[in-house]
Every structure is written in C-alpha cells, then in structure tokens.
Amino acid sequence: MSDVIVIGGGPAGLAGAIACAKSGLNVSVVDEFIKPGGRLLGQLHREPSGEWWNGIKESERLHQEARKLSVDIRCGVSVYNLEKENQLWNVYTNQGTLTAPFVLVATGAAEYPIPLPGWTLPGVMSIGAAQVMTNVHRVQVGKKGVIIGANILAFAILNELQLAGITVDRIVLPERNQISQTAGEPEEVMKSLLNAAHLAPSPFLRFGSRFMRRDWIRKVGLNFYPKNGVKINGTPLQLRKAAVEIIGKDHVEGVRLADIDANGTIIAGSETIYEADFVCIAGGLYPLAELTAIAGCPFQYIPELGGHVPHHSETMETPLKGLFVAGNITGIESGKIAMAQGTTAGLSIAKHAGKGAGTIDEQLQQALKNVRTVRRHAAIQFNPEIDSGRSRMNQLWEDLYATSIEQ
Amino acid sequence: MANMGDIVICRCEEVTYGQLQATAEKHNCTARELKLRTRAGMGFCGGRTCRPSLDRILESVTPAIAPGEIPLKYQPPIRPVTFGTVGENL
Known part of the structure; x- marks a missing residue:
C-alpha cells in the first residue's frame, strides 16, 4: 500500500509526488492520459525575458525526477469515486481500487x-x-x-x-x-x-x-x-x-x-x-473539482479563482483529514504556480505523516514563500484579481478551521 | 438571438436551451428536478461540458443559491465505467 495517492500527473501532481517521495513517503500517481505531464504537454511560449517555456521538456524533467525517487506512475487510469473508510481513502479507478491514508487531488481545470x-x-x-x-x-x-x-x-x-x-x-x-x-x-x-x-x-x-x-x-x-x-x-x-x-x-x-x-x-x-x-x-477555465465534491469537501464560489473551489488552507490541506489539493483545482493560474503549490502540498502531507524530522516547518514556509514569488513573477495571469481571490480563501479557512485544527 | 431556443446546451443528451426553459417554466423546477426531467448533465461526460452553462441557466430558474453551494450535486461515478468495474470494486 502507498502512503500517498496523487490523482493527476500534471505539474501540481508530479511536483507533489516528488516532494512526498523526497520526504521518504511511498507515492503512487494516477493519470487519465496516456503520458504524464497534464497540460504542461501543450505549453509552448516565450517569456517576457526572452526565454522559451517548453512544457514538454518541463514534464519530462518532472517525470524523470519522480521516477528516480521510485514514484509509481500509472497512466490511462481514470478515478471515478473517492471515499473514506476506516481512516483510509479509497480511490476507485477503472483498474481497481487503491487505498492510502493521504490523497492529493491535482485534477486541474476544465473549459467553460x-x-x-x-x-x-x-x-x-x-x-x-x-x-x-x-x-x-x-x-x-x-x-x-x-x-x-x-x-x-x-x-x-x-x-x-x-x-x-x-x-x-x-x-x-x-x-x-x-x-x-x-x-x-x-x-x-x-x-x-x-x-x-x-x-x-x-x-x-x-x-x-x-x-x-x-x-x-x-x-x-x-x-x-x-x-x-x-x-x-x-x-x-x-x-x-x-x-x-x-x-x-x-x-x-x-x-x-x-x-x-x-x-x-x-x-x-x-x-x-x-x-x-x-x-x-475559448470560454476560459474552471477548477475541475468533482472528486473533492464527491469526497464531501465543502466549496466556495470565488469568481477570481475561476468558479467553485474546495475549501483549502494555504498549505493545501482540505477540511477532510488526509485530503490535499494543488494546482488549478484551487484556482486558475499558470503551470509554474501549480508546480510550486504541488511542492507545498507534498511537504504538507509529509508533515502530517510525521516525516521531515525537525526541518519540515522550515521547508514548508520556504515552499509557501516560493508560491508567492512565482505568482508575483508570473508571465501569464488568468485573472488580474487572483491575489484577492487567494486572500478570500485564506481568510475563509482562518475563520472556519484554523483554531479547531490546531486543537 | 432569434434561435437561442434551438441551441444545444447538453451535448451528450441533446437538450436544448428552449427545452430547459420550457421545462423550468412548466414545472417550476428545482435544479435537481430540472436535471432529472430533461436529463441535462446526465450523459456520458458527466456534465463536464454543460455544467457551467446549466449553472448560469439555473441562476434565473432557482434563485438565491448560496455561494458555498454547488447548484447541481456531483455524484459518483464521475467517469463512465461499466457495471462490471464498479461491481468488482465493491
């Protein structure tokens, strides 16, 4: 049995899997497509700095790094249900059921x-x-x-x-x-x-x-x-x-x-x-959050984030124990931000799993700082009000969950 | 906007804007009832294509949906699977 199942092998999912595996967790990634990379596979553009962003190269880099860390990556697998049973998450797929204490949902976005x-x-x-x-x-x-x-x-x-x-x-x-x-x-x-x-x-x-x-x-x-x-x-x-x-x-x-x-x-x-x-x-993108919905996660409609998003903290945890999110499911932003969020989610899972002895809080703070830096320098910003959308979700989390979770 | 009524909203089940409007008016539907009566959003794709359009149509049909609520509930299976697959997993 894996410690973590990552649903979605795009930038967020792969970065999350890598962070988990580096912390010593046993990770499986499932993805619907024939190869990993998610929407990175389609991306090719020139940054304002003049450098080219080649999504295929980025996805290959992530894929190789994950494989070096013995992450089990399964492509062509569709998840159709997600539910908790006896403290463990059951991930139902078209190729059998996977079970783990931690799940990272990184299913990205769909188009309006x-x-x-x-x-x-x-x-x-x-x-x-x-x-x-x-x-x-x-x-x-x-x-x-x-x-x-x-x-x-x-x-x-x-x-x-x-x-x-x-x-x-x-x-x-x-x-x-x-x-x-x-x-x-x-x-x-x-x-x-x-x-x-x-x-x-x-x-x-x-x-x-x-x-x-x-x-x-x-x-x-x-x-x-x-x-x-x-x-x-x-x-x-x-x-x-x-x-x-x-x-x-x-x-x-x-x-x-x-x-x-x-x-x-x-x-x-x-x-x-x-x-x-x-x-x-071209209708734009909305967070594809169906799996977190059937798992029972509460939602909030935040137009700046692209639509209905599952409640989540800045460290990518949901109110449901063991269930984490990263990438476009939390709000529509670029692939680079999805990667930074994935790393944050991975470290957050490691912390909850008791890994990272002593340095985990520091690593997590560093990862959070990185998300903000990447966002500030983003070449493509889907919604100009993204910061206000992110603040709204953070505030909502503080109000609803912060104290109860610390107890 | 003369032929707005003929526009297909749910492609899988071929439900038009006109059918949705007429059903909503005739039965004074809730979101769920409108879905069940027309089958909009219940096809092969599980509503991944038409859900946002349905949400916008529902805004006028079922007023005052709280911002914390999803107008149409998600139900498993969220991907098309055979009864066999589901059965084996039980």
Missing part, C-alpha cells in the same frame, strides 16, 4: 463552454483541444480557423497555433446572452485584457499597450476600435464582432458574424458569413 448554434458540428473544438491536437498529437486542426472568445488562454494558444503554421483568420467575441455573459461584452472583455496586459507574453503586450486604463478613454477607444480589429501577430482581434452561428452541413464551413456595439448589442443588418474549416471555442 460557449454554446451557440452549430457548435456541435465536426470541426468545432475547445481552444484547449486545439492545443492538445497541435502540440501533443501534432495533428493539424484545420486550414483556416476562427477563435470565439477573447481571453488570456485564447491568446496563448493562438500563439502556439501560429508557431505551428496554422492560420487563425480572426478572434471574435461570442454573442452576448445569458450563458456567455460578460465574455460577450466588448467593454468588459477589454477591461479584463487591459488589467492583465502588463503580465502577458509579448505578442499580447504589444496589443495592450495601445490602450489606456481610464474608463472614458477605454470607451472612446472602443467606439473608435478599428472595424477590422487590432492584429495580434497577424491575426485580427475583433472586439466589435460577435459569432452568431457556426455554419456547415457535415463539417464547419464558416461562421456568421455580426457587428456589435460596446455593450455587445448586435447591430441589425450587419451579418456576414466568413469562411473557415475549424472553430475554437
């Missing part, structure tokens, strides 16, 4: 959908799927595509598609409705992009610097926003166009776009069809 007419046609995919097909499977997703949804994730993956030589014709907004909400309002979209501009990778930085932060200038800016959009590395970002329908018989053939005003209201008679053979839907 943007339903619109025609979105079930072959050739329509989430932007994350386009990333996996391009950078992991090396399959060309199409010849000419349209991205629906303007956010940091869309820009990062746009850049990767461009690097792979795939033509993205334009980025447009979804039509504003009850489901797309602010993602369909040019003013709100611009606000979210501006706040993040100083942190984003270079192609986006050039776009952001064209605009001012003051409300009235932003309004003027939007009213005069060039009809053909502002180019990001050759692809126009059209904040004043909305996708109203994806067209095609058996496959995507085009997208029907309409002009919209600064609030996202469609201007009558402005509809035009643009040819495309693939469409990427």
